[in-house]
Amino acid sequence: xxxxxxxxxxxxxxxxxxxxxxxxxxxxxxxxxxxxxxxxxxxxxxxxxxxxxxxxxxxxxxxxxxxxxxxxxxxxxxxxxxxxxxxxxxxxxxxxxxxxxxxxxxxxxxxxxxxxxxxxxxxxxxxxxxxxxxxxxxxxxxxxxxxxxxxxxxxxxxxxxxxxxxxxxxxxxxxxxxxxxxxxxxxxxxxxxxxxxxxxxxxxxxxxxxxxxxxxxxxxxxxxxxxxxxxxxxxxxxxxxxxxxxxxxxxxxxxxxxxxxxxxxxxxxxxxxxxxxxxxxxxxxxxxxxxxxxxxxxxxxxxxxxxxxxxxxxxxxxxxxxxxxxxxxxxxxxxxxxxxxxxxxxxxxxxxxxxxxxxxxxxxxxxxxxxxxxxxxxxxxxxxxxxxxxxxxxxxxxxxx
Amino acid sequence: xxxxxxxxxxxxxxxxxxxxxxxxxxxxxxxxxxxxxxxxxxxxxxxxxxxxxxxxxxxxxxxxxxxxxxxxxxxxxxxxxxxxxxxxxxxxxxxxxxxxxxxxxxxxxxxxxxxxxxxxxxxxxxxxxxxxxxxxxxxxxxxxxxxxxxxxxxxxxxxxxxxxxxxxxxxxxxxxxxxxxxxxxxxxxxxxxxxxxxxxxxxxxxxxxxxxxxxxxxxxxxxxxxxxxxxxxxxxxxxxxxxxxxxxxxxxxxxxxxxxxxxxxxxxx
Amino acid sequence: xxxxxxxxxxxxxxxxxxxxxxxxxxxxxxxxxxxxxxxxxxxxxxxxxxxxxxxxxxxxxxxxxxxxxxxxxxxxxxxxxxxxxxxxxxxxxxxxxxxxxxxxxxxxxxxxxxxxxxxxxxxxxxxxxxxxxxxxxxxxxxxxxxxxxxxxxxxxxxxxxxxxxxxxxxxxxxxxxxxxxxxxxxxxxxxxxxxxxxxxxxxxxxxxxxxxxxxxxxxxxxxxxxxxxxxxxxxxxxxxxxxxxxxxxxxxxxxxxxxxxxxxxxxxxxxxxxxxxxxxxxxxxxxxxxxxxxxxxxxxxxxxxxxxx
Numbered sequence: 002x003x004x005x006x007x008x009x010x011x012x013x014x015x016x017x018x019x020x021x022x023x024x025x026x027x028x029x030x031x032x033x034x035x036x037x038x039x040x041x042x043x044x045x046x047x048x049x050x051x052x053x054x055x056x057x058x059x060x061x062x063x064x065x066x067x068x069x070x071x072x073x074x075x076x077x078x079x080x081x082x083x084x085x086x087x088x089x090x091x092x093x094x095x096x097x098x099x100x101x102x103x104x105x106x107x108x109x110x111x112x113x114x115x116x117x118x119x120x121x122x123x124x125x126x127x128x129x130x131x132x133x134x135x136x137x138x139x140x141x142x143x144x145x146x147x148x149x150x151x152x153x154x155x156x157x158x159x160x161x162x163x164x165x166x167x168x169x170x171x172x173x174x175x176x177x178x179x180x181x182x183x184x185x186x187x188x189x190x191x192x193x194x195x196x197x198x199x200x201x202x203x204x205x206x207x208x209x210x211x212x213x214x215x216x217x218x219x220x221x222x223x224x225x226x227x228x229x230x231x232x233x234x235x236x237x238x239x240x241x242x243x244x245x246x247x248x249x250x251x252x253x254x255x256x257x258x259x260x261x262x263x264x265x266x267x268x269x270x271x272x273x274x275x276x277x278x279x280x281x282x283x284x285x286x287x288x289x290x291x292x293x294x295x296x297x298x299x300x301x302x303x304x305x306x307x308x309x310x311x312x313x314x315x316x317x318x319x320x321x322x323x324x325x326x327x328x329x330x331x332x333x334x335x336x337x338x339x340x341x342x343x344x345x346x347x348x349x350x351x352x353x354x355x356x357x358x359x360x361x362x363x364x365x366x367x368x369x370x371x372x373x374x375x376x377x378x379x380x381x382x383x384x385x386x387x388x389x390x391x392x393x394x395x396x397x398x399x400x401x402x
Numbered sequence: 403x404x405x406x407x408x409x410x411x412x413x414x415x416x417x418x419x420x421x422x423x424x425x426x427x428x429x430x431x432x433x434x435x436x437x438x439x440x441x442x443x444x445x446x447x448x449x450x451x452x453x454x455x456x457x458x459x460x461x462x463x464x465x466x467x468x469x470x471x472x473x474x475x476x477x478x479x480x481x482x483x484x485x486x487x488x489x490x491x492x493x494x495x496x497x498x499x500x501x502x503x504x505x506x507x508x509x510x511x512x513x514x515x516x517x518x519x520x521x522x523x524x525x526x527x528x529x530x531x532x533x534x535x536x537x538x539x540x541x542x543x544x545x546x547x548x549x550x551x552x553x554x555x556x557x558x559x560x561x562x563x564x565x566x567x568x569x570x571x572x573x574x575x576x577x578x579x580x581x582x583x584x585x586x587x588x589x590x591x592x593x594x595x596x597x598x599x600x601x602x603x604x605x606x607x608x609x610x611x612x613x614x615x616x617x618x619x620x621x622x623x624x625x626x627x628x629x630x631x632x633x634x635x636x637x638x639x640x641x642x643x644x645x646x647x648x649x650x651x652x653x654x655x656x657x658x659x660x661x662x663x664x665x666x667x668x669x670x671x
Numbered sequence: 672x673x674x675x676x677x678x679x680x681x682x683x684x685x686x687x688x689x690x691x692x693x694x695x696x697x698x699x700x701x702x703x704x705x706x707x708x709x710x711x712x713x714x715x716x717x718x719x720x721x722x723x724x725x726x727x728x729x730x731x732x733x734x735x736x737x738x739x740x741x742x743x744x745x746x747x748x749x750x751x752x753x754x755x756x757x758x759x760x761x762x763x764x765x766x767x768x769x770x771x772x773x774x775x776x777x778x779x780x781x782x783x784x785x786x787x788x789x790x791x792x793x794x795x796x797x798x799x800x801x802x803x804x805x806x807x808x809x810x811x812x813x814x815x816x817x818x819x820x821x822x823x824x825x826x827x828x829x830x831x832x833x834x835x836x837x838x839x840x841x842x843x844x845x846x847x848x849x850x851x852x853x854x855x856x857x858x859x860x861x862x863x864x865x866x867x868x869x870x871x872x873x874x875x876x877x878x879x880x881x882x883x884x885x886x887x888x889x890x891x892x893x894x895x896x897x898x899x900x901x902x903x904x905x906x907x908x909x910x911x912x913x914x915x916x917x918x919x920x921x922x923x924x925x926x927x928x929x930x931x932x933x934x935x936x937x938x939x940x941x942x943x944x945x946x947x948x949x950x951x952x953x954x955x956x957x958x959x960x961x962x963x964x965x966x967x968x969x970x971x972x973x974x975x976x977x978x979x980x
Binding site: 508 | 704845851852858859862864906912915
């Protein structure tokens with residue numbers, strides 16, 4: 002059954018939904034990257050919660066005009082308008098008052114959502130309150146979706162994605178170096194608003210599939226996950242889009258394969274699984290890699306400090322230093338150096354002297370700034386340069402590592 | 403970092419006794435941000451009653467060293483003793499002036515309230531702020547020439563005034579050892595004068611002062627000891643024989659032109 | 672309105688609303704100043720998985736397992752956020768976004784997959800609460816406030832949130848000084864020997880307890896709104912922390928009472944006959960108060976150029 006779903010064998014609607022979810026995921030991943038890099042990821046939370054009063058009002062207006070309150074296009078329009086208002090409120094609070102953006106976001110999302118809930122209770126009491134459709138917009142639901150709705154979502158996903166791809170250049174510029182972008186004549190405020198507008202578009206399109214509470218996840222988790230795999234901006238954008246697309250497609254497929262698997266949560270949890278995998282196992286930035294690197298770094302520091310203490314005939318205070326020296330065969334358990342330890346210590350001390358010479362000679366200025374206490378001097382100087390330096394120092398020749 | 407650890411090492415016991423009266427002793431301090439040491443294997447001994455400047459180029463680990471000495475940053479290795487005892491037992495004897503830039507100056511509080519924060523260790527959680535405490539805080543503000551600003555919101559002060567308020571808060575701590583992080587950074591001339599006067603008064607009272615300092619031209623005028631650092635310790639000692647062109651060259655490398663260094667060390671002699 | 676009608680039907684919901692608002696607004700002041708306002712948002716989202724897991728483990732909807740489950744979920748969320756922030760070197764906002772959405776999704780999924788058809792447990796209830804239903808059927812008028820028999824019939828949410836509020840007040844009072852110092856100047860606080868890390872965690876846990884107790888009665892929207900809106904509005908009224916906290920309590924109480932009254936009687940004034948969600952209205956009113964403060968608050972704008980004496 003799951004295989005059927007993944008290979009798009011579950012019928013026309015399910016296929017459309019899966020494709021729509023994939024397109025939505027890609028747009029969300031790409032747009033979210035720009036929010037994330039601007040350190041404004043949670044603005045999307047305000048946007049998404051602020052859709053609710055719009056949804057409620059749109060329903061009431063459509064019923065009042067004698068139409069079907071559940072018309073998806075109408076609800077999307079209403080949600081877009083109120084989300085835009087919410088966004089303007091966040092902006093105006095942060096610009097005009099001393100409050101920080103996080104407070105503005107929290108205030109807008111809770112009061113707009115509160116207003117939305119009030120409107121929902123109004124709808125509940127309306128005679129034509131066929132309000133079941135609105136419940137679905139909180140958490141997303143694709144069960145019993147109309148063909149027309151699926152088509153709107155797929156089209157919306159495709160249009161959003163096209164817009165994101167079209168605008169990615171200025172958005173990249175502003176996300177990475179707003180100062181430079183401004184100097185280059187880019188209107189950063191306008192680009193920021195465009196980015197927000199795209200996030201809003203993603204939210205509105207995702208309302209029906211993922212629901213307004215969880216759509217934030219699609220804007221935040223893929224970029225955060227992508228960041229683990231690369232330090233380069235274009236790649237973060239690409240990987241994030243791919244991760245979002247995979248989550249959307251696989252999540253929608255899993256959800257369609259069995260009952261009681263709500264689409265929104267499944268898509269989010271698929272995305273989260275990818276995140277957890279990356280958090281631990283990504284090379285370089287992953288937790289495991291970082292832990293191993295820290296351990297080896299700590300060892301290097303303690304060994305070096307221990308050797309210098311030996312060379313300068315100072316006591317070694319830290320038990321860890323002694324343990325590490327002992328394990329390397331450089332000292333005994335009581336801290337007394339072995340022959341090998343004494344030799345390595347002499348080398349360490351001589352290297353320190355060499356660095357001192359490097360610091361004082363203007364010719365080595367660039368190299369001097371590389372000093373951090375650990376760097377092997379042979380890695381930055383040639384044998385000839387070392388010989389010159391040893392000439393300055395004098396003393397016994399031929400100290401070998 | 404505890405006493406116990408030190409005492410188990412035979413070599414260290416002797417050393418410790420020699421340091422007993424020393425306000426601040428740092429041994430083998432290494433601090434790293436990520437995989438690059440910011441300070442590496444530093445030993446420092448601050449002398450009782452001295453005024454010590456910590457100097458070195460940008461990114462040399464000056465502030466890091468001070469913060470690690472206070473336990474504000476966790477070091478990778480090393481021990482810190484204050485008056486011969488572990489840091490945590492001696493906190494009441496230390497006053498600290500952090501960098502002005504690290505603070506949210508929009509915080510809703512008045513100048514006098516900031517100074518009263520310096521009395522936290524005396525007041526504890528619920529001790530009442532009475533007449534005595536208010537008088538002390540007012541007196542501390544007076545000593546830095548900020549008496550008239552007591553009821554101002556801190557965000558309304560100029561940079562120099564903010565720095566003076568921080569110094570007043572440190573004075574309110576009534577400590578023996580004063581640690582200041584770049585107290586003269588971005589302040590006006592009047593403030594610089596006011597601060598140095600207060601610090602010199604403290605020294606005259608037998609207190610010990612350590613300051614991270616970045617203006618080489620005032621070192622000889624303001625301080626009697628220097629600690630030169632560039633990731634590792636370059637030198638420490640009295641200004642006369644430590645603030646020399648060789649040591650400066652050693653600490654600043656090519657980043658300081660030779661002529662500048664000659665000028666500076668000439669004023670030192 | 673007569674006491675005979677007011678006391679049984681409106682007194683307890685109003686009191687619960689007020690106690691909730693105060694219990695959330697007090698820690699909210701510090702969260703807002705620490706730029707951690709959205710911790711409240713994160714906590715109230717993860718309450719749902721907490722109570723679902725508690726229900727699955729105990730099989731009942733008793734209050735205590737629910738509250739313990741929710742509190743544990745809040746602590747797990749905070750630890751996860753902190754771990755992701757540090758381990759992954761990710762800014763706090765994004766780390767929060769990852770954690771609370773994923774945990775909320777897990778809660779919804781668990782709810783859908785388990786058989787909860789026999790009990791009243793659903794997402795809507797979790798979000799919106801049901802303040803209006805917390806009525807005091809044993810009351811017959813103002814006299815019942817002193818009548819032990821009638822008092823025994825109080826909705827259990829009322830004493831629970833009252834005790835929580837007292838706990839929050841005690842925490843704020845006891846740790847006022849270190850909270851203030853470490854919020855203003857963390858480096859200096861550490862220099863004094865204040866354990867700022869532990870204190871920050873304690874603040875979050877107290878907020879979580881307030882959120883959980885409140886959530887039980889009124890749903891999570893009010894919780895988020897009360898953590899943020901009253902303290903934010905209060906910040907715009909004064910430049911002193913003591914007064915800010917005072918204002919925030921005033922605004923919180925005002926939102927609760929005004930919101931409840933508008934939700935209950937507002938539709939009637941407009942010619943409707945059904946009350947609307949009190950929780951939603953309270954949140955909306957708090958937003959309105961903040962909007963007014965951003966327009967007219969005496970200390971609304973950032974401190975500009977220093978005023979030279």
